[in-house]
Amino acid sequence: MKLYIESLKMHLKSTLEYKVSFILGFISQFLVVFTYYFIIIALFTKFNNIKGFTLYEVLLTFSIIQFGYSMNEFFARGVDTFETLIIDGSLDRLLLRPKNILLQVLCSKADFVKISRIFQSLVIMIISLLHLNINFTFLKVICLILMLISSIIVFFSIFLLMASYCFITVQSLEIKNLFTDGGKHIAQYPIGVFKKGVVLFFTFIIPYGYVNYYPLLYLLGKSENILYCFSPIIVLLYVIPSLLSFKFGLKKYTSAGG
DSSP states (O other): OHHHHHHHHHHHHHHGGGHHHHHHHHHHHHHHHHHHHHHHHHHHTTOSOBTTBOHHHHHHHHHHHHHHHHHHHHHTHHHHTHHHHHHTTHHHHHHTSSSOHHHHHHHHOOOGGGHHHHHHHHHHHHHHHHHHTOOOOHHHHHHHHHHHHHHHHHHHHHHHHHHHHHHHHSSOHHHHHHHTHHHHHHHTSOGGGSOHHHHHIIIIISOTHHHHTHHHHHHTTSOOOHHHHTGGGGHHHHHHHHHHHHHHHHHHOOOOOO
């Protein structure tokens, strides 16, 4: 943990060397997410609800998914851009150091510009909660916290899987965008609004449903099933194959050459 904190300080100092670039990047990232926000609002000017979900219920889902994705873009940027470590030979250097390799990868990059997205997702979440007037109980507070945590975990697991894929292909190619950016755009809506095949895929293959659908039903009072409240815990299991695949890739890695 100390190593990671020190690396964050180093990356922050490096980022602030170019203050104008940082400020412009911060503002641009803030505006980019607002385009997604306005698309959802524009959609609801034509429809009162989407399969029973209202505007602010969808925005709550949107904010939780954006929060998890943005947290990973900030804290796990090294995993997200893992292919660059292989291509430029940096991974070979990291393997020579007597430190946990995954920790070193996490320490290799941090994108402070993405903080704007984290802040924005929290603002949208608070606005949504105020308009929904949810009668919060202890379990519903726990449910919301679990949704936020599981959102971070599911994207970290996907980033780790895509990093493992780079051991085979060197570059992650477009399959990475399919599961990260593509998955994010689908998961920013409650999974239940899609067809059955999509729901099954994004529940049992990539567990977005346990992040933003089943717990959402409990949080909004659409279901009294208490298992839905704790369903985000299932996402923890998704980390296991991700870590195992990464470790397996490391064992088979013999350098990309150069």
